[in-house]
Amino acid sequence: MNTEKVVRERYADAALQREPALCCPVDYDAQYLSAIPQEVIDRDYGCGDPSKHVRVGETVLDLGSGGGKICFIASQVVGPTGQVIGVDLNDEMLSLARKSKVTLAANIGYDNVEFRKGKIQDLAVDRDAVDRFLIENPVKDEMGLRSLEQYLETMRTSNPMIADESIDVVVSNCVLNLVASDEKELLFDEIFRVLRPGGRAVISDIVCDQEVPLEMQLDAELWSGCLSGAFERSAFLEAFEQAGFVDIRIQHLQPEPWQTIDGLAFRSATVIAYRPHLASEGDEVIEQTAEYLRSRDDVRRVYQGPFKYVVDDEGRMYTRGEACEDALAQAAQREAIADQFAVFENSSKSSPAKTTATLPMAGGGCCGGGSSC
Template sequence: MSLEIRCCDLNVEAAVRDRYSAAAYQAEAALCCPVSYDRKFLEIIPSDILERDYGCGDPSKHVRAGETVLDLGSGGGKICYIAAQVVGAAGRVIGVDCNDEMLNLARKYQGVVGDRLGFHNVEFRKGKIQDLKLDLERLEKHLIENPVRSSSDWLRAEEYANSLRVSAPLIADNSVDVVVSNCVLNLVRSEDRRQLFAEIFRVLKPGGRAVISDIVSSDDVPFELQADAKLWSGCISGAFREDRFLVAFESAGFHGVEILERQVEPWTTIGPLEFRSLTLRAFKPQPVTASDFRHAVVYRGPWKRVTTDFRQELVRGEQVDVREAEFAMLAQSPYRDQLVLLPNANVEVGAAPSGSMFVSLNLAPEAGGCCSPGSKCC
């Protein structure tokens, strides 16, 4: 599965930066599509921020009290300030953006919003969402003190950036309960997208989740549209093909990928292509260790049979034996409502039962084959 679309001469990052820098000063209605938010969360947010909201969904609806939330491409801070109210004083919200003008807008009202809320649980950091290890403000400080005047200086600056990624990452490994993003992933250039999904996976805690709203297309975006700076910065040219958007999360290691919301009517069309907003949720697996098969599950239906992300077919009404760690995962969202959970089922302890759903947690076939070890499918 390829995350990349055809290359062109367009400088994607410059096109996005310039348009959103301007949009931080002057609201632009054409950027992404209108979204309705719960008005009770908007009352404490200044109008400057509300007027410069360029999203296509509301992933903040899917965060919970006490969580640590990371907003990728946080812009003026609207989703962060909504999420701050949901997670409460015990929670924490981090917004990441690389656009100075948008960061300035978001930070301008941090104190005001915190005072109105009664606690201060939001911060904004400068970084690229496809490189969440590099703290760009720390790097900028170093470059001011150590200007780049030669190729040797540039190499030393690059070495310093790499050291920052290791010693002081912008977002640490396994540190976030939920990653949200609102119409931003499509703005990342195609060659960085595999790293983008890997970074989302890296920063999430085991069992954490990504809730992403973005624009998807009904088919591949043709080359001539990809080369249009206005269409790319307008969330069109870089749109993921809908089916590949979901597969991208699976390929990065996520499980339980599901569509939470999908526009029925397209936001816009260009020729036969339809572009619409989609919100999905995907989970980072808990670590699974070898243990005895002591539990079981039964698929409730309504389908006669389903195939899991783990390449196991579940037949409605049939019992399947699982390990303790896997059972704990299935007892959580998004699986639990689909299954009858049978803790401490009368299962023979020892070798894995032939019907086990989780002999392996590999989420994609190994290169060169689709069969599991020891199977007779090939």
């Protein structure tokens, strides 16, 4: 099966005419819907609401933006100081989104959204630019192919569509499952590449409670219908881990399956995962945290529980109730874990908490190597 062809055809049709089979009911925040053209709301093919997790002023990238609904909600959340970029490979979806963005801007009074044509597993290549290049330089022979290859290589290295470390938050709504199995690893690597250190991915997608059998994966209708390309639930989380993400969390898991096929339950999940802060020497954030620690030797942080101990994605162990300077540094930087720690004043400065020379993200600190504070 040619996965991409099947997906392109199904979503070209679904852009022109609403396809109810692709709709999984989602409660969006109603205050943001009134500014969005009805045509876009009717073509809602999402399965969650990652836009709930974006903030004022952020630069947001929406993977597989479709008619643009999540971009248009995010546009209002980030406000005029933020920016939203939607990427989709489908011309019909892009034309619906680009037309609708004009109406949205008129309704909200600013324009901070743009849509780019690209594959989400290859975010360096701007496919509108490739289309233009091919009109001027049609490939007729091997020399033509070579010139196209050179053009793509230059774009990837010097002028990628989405630059390295340029995005605060990558969101996606029901799209990752549609990417061919052998390109899913590339996809997670691309999400990691474009996020700034400390940035996050908020991904709503369909997961399955078991690995989807191959014969189902070869069914074009099930694949393009956001079903048989779904990750098995724990494999979805592992894909983030493999790409280098940390503080990975299932933010929402739909209690009832969206669909059950041959005994396999498919349901929506929203996962939040962070690209780690830089650990390199001289990194500004690390330095600031270290300086903060030096200036605050009166403050300690302890893991609150309820578990006796926990281990983070980089192997640091935090034991309930035990103070650790690393925990303070970690929690000061990492919003995903901050609320797991209680802060208290350290009255006895003569017996400081255990510390480490490596601050704070390189692992192997006082909480590292599998030993607790």
